[in-house]
Amino acid sequence: MHFVADPATSQNPYEYYEDGALLVGSDGKVKAIGPASTIISSNYQAQVIDYSGRLIMPGFIDSHVHYPQTEMIGSFGQQLLEWLNTYTFPTEKQFSDKTYAKGVAKTFLNELMRNGTTTALVFGTVHPQSVDALFEEAQTRNMRIIAGKVMMDRNAPSWLLDTPATSYADSKALIQRWHKNGRALYAVTPRFAPTSTAAQLTEAGRLLQEYPDVYMHTHLSENKGEIAWVQELFPSSNGYLDVYNSFGLSRKRSVYAHGVHLRDDEFASLAQTQSAVAFCPTSNLFLGSGLFDLQKAEDYGVHVGLGTDVGAGTSFSALQTMNEAYKVIQLHKAYAEDPSTREPLTALKAYYLATLGAAKALDLDNKIGSFKVGNEADFIVVNPNATDLLKFRMQRATSIVDKLFVLQTLGDDRAIEKTYLMGKRQTVTTGTTGGYNYD
Ligand code: GUN
Numbered sequence: 001m002h003f004v005a006d007p008a009t010s011q012n013p014y015e016y017y018e019d020g021a022l023l024v025g026s027d028g029k030v031k032a033i034g035p036a037s038t039i040i041s042s043n044y045q046a047q048v049i050d051y052s053g054r055l056i057m058p059g060f061i062d063s064h065v066h067y068p069q070t071e072m073i074g075s076f077g078q079q080l081l082e083w084l085n086t087y088t089f090p091t092e093k094q095f096s097d098k099t100y101a102k103g104v105a106k107t108f109l110n111e112l113m114r115n116g117t118t119t120a121l122v123f124g125t126v127h128p129q130s131v132d133a134l135f136e137e138a139q140t141r142n143m144r145i146i147a148g149k150v151m152m153d154r155n156a157p158s159w160l161l162d163t164p165a166t167s168y169a170d171s172k173a174l175i176q177r178w179h180k181n182g183r184a185l186y187a188v189t190p191r192f193a194p195t196s197t198a199a200q201l202t203e204a205g206r207l208l209q210e211y212p213d214v215y216m217h218t219h220l221s222e223n224k225g226e227i228a229w230v231q232e233l234f235p236s237s238n239g240y241l242d243v244y245n246s247f248g249l250s251r252k253r254s255v256y257a258h259g260v261h262l263r264d265d266e267f268a269s270l271a272q273t274q275s276a277v278a279f280c281p282t283s284n285l286f287l288g289s290g291l292f293d294l295q296k297a298e299d300y301g302v303h304v305g306l307g308t309d310v311g312a313g314t315s316f317s318a319l320q321t322m323n324e325a326y327k328v329i330q331l332h333k334a335y336a337e338d339p340s341t342r343e344p345l346t347a348l349k350a351y352y353l354a355t356l357g358a359a360k361a362l363d364l365d366n367k368i369g370s371f372k373v374g375n376e377a378d379f380i381v382v383n384p385n386a387t388d389l390l391k392f393r394m395q396r397a398t399s400i401v402d403k404l405f406v407l408q409t410l411g412d413d414r415a416i417e418k419t420y421l422m423g424k425r426q427t428v429t430t431g432t433t434g435g436y437n438y439d
């Protein structure tokens with residue numbers, strides 16, 4: 001099962017074969033999909049692996065996540081700004097030690113594999129070695145990862161600050177070392193407007209001018225206190241997004257996490273610049289940030305991908321992230337002035353946001369996110385009957401769409417039976433950090 005178009009606008013957004021086959025070439029790319037009988041009979045020399053009763057779909061794409069925050073998921077009691085000071089900054093301090101960073105990178109990538117996430121757009125820390133550690137670990141798995149060194153030169157503890165000059169030089173060296181090195185891609189990563197001076201955002205804009213095909217990745221309009229603070233720090237700006245726009249940071253391959261409190265003109269501006277938003281429901285609920293207006297983003301034509309935002313997000317599971325996204329949209333309807341204008345989030349749209357939709361948001365739909373011939377064969381084998389409750393409930397799920405909805409509601413890493421990268425099966429050994437083997 002995979003998507004070929006956005007379910008919000010297309011009558012036939014997906015392809016599904018009850019008894020289907022995915023043919024992968026020796027180059028790790030998709031050669032064909034279709035009915036199993038046709039594919040197998042016309043490729044008699046191919047090795048056949050039988051996953052009857054399972055669902056094969058493209059690997060999930062996490063459009064926003066912080067690998068250094070893996071060890072602080074579920075930190076109690078605070079909203080964004082206090083949470084950063086109390087938990088996040090002390091945790092990120094440890095990543096000056098590359099050996100430490102490597103250990104966490106291994107655990108992080110194991111969690112992605114376990115949850116069927118085959119690509120992620122990832123925050124490192126301010127330390128360039130944190131990004132080397134992640135890319136090196138991703139490279140041993142041949143995994144498509146987009147990541148960057150955090151740029152932050154104010155409003156955080158001194159041990160977590162760089163300067164405009166060092167952030168430019170360190171980011172540039174990382175771009176030269178990693179961007180398009182194997183499957184790695186680089187993202188220029190100012191943390192968010194409050195932790196960068198105008199001088200540093202100028203340097204971020206300069207990097208994007210010099211390297212137009214790298215990504216830009218930051219946070220935007222997550223929390224009301226944060227938005228007020230941005231207005232104090234940049235008093236002449238016309239709102240939060242305008243700060244980034246004025247430094248040339250909004251364009252294709254620019255990804256803004258959250259966008260919970262965007263104004264209408266800001267949605268219009270994001271669409272106009274072809275920027276994307278990462279919708280991070282578990283994080284927005286956990287930190288009490290607010291409810292992202294997916295329907296409005298869609299109306300304005302803004303690209304959206306689904307993000308976990310671990311460690312403010314509470315799960316690495318794309319399925320559980322869809323589960324919470326559905327509930328956020330339910331609350332939108334409950335609080336709408338005119339509830340009749342609000343539609344529930346369909347299962348098709350939810351899976352789209354974690355696969356082809358995210359790939360489009362990341363300008364990677366010619367490489368990942370669907371089983372288009374020639375795409376990289378990153379895929380997962382899902383067991384819709386992985387738990388007793390799933391099995392029990394699935395008996396009443398008749399259509400593929402029903403099954404997908406039950407799976408996102410009840411499923412998690414237990415339902416992800418196998419994860420493949422470029423046609424190679426990955427295995428993760430439970431209970432060991434870095435206990436990772438190729439099959
Ligand atoms: N805004 C700035 N930094 C962060 C972070 O680490 N997590 C989240 N959720 N928002 C941020």
Ligand code: FE
Pocket residue numbers: 064065066219257309
């Ligand atoms: Fe985040």
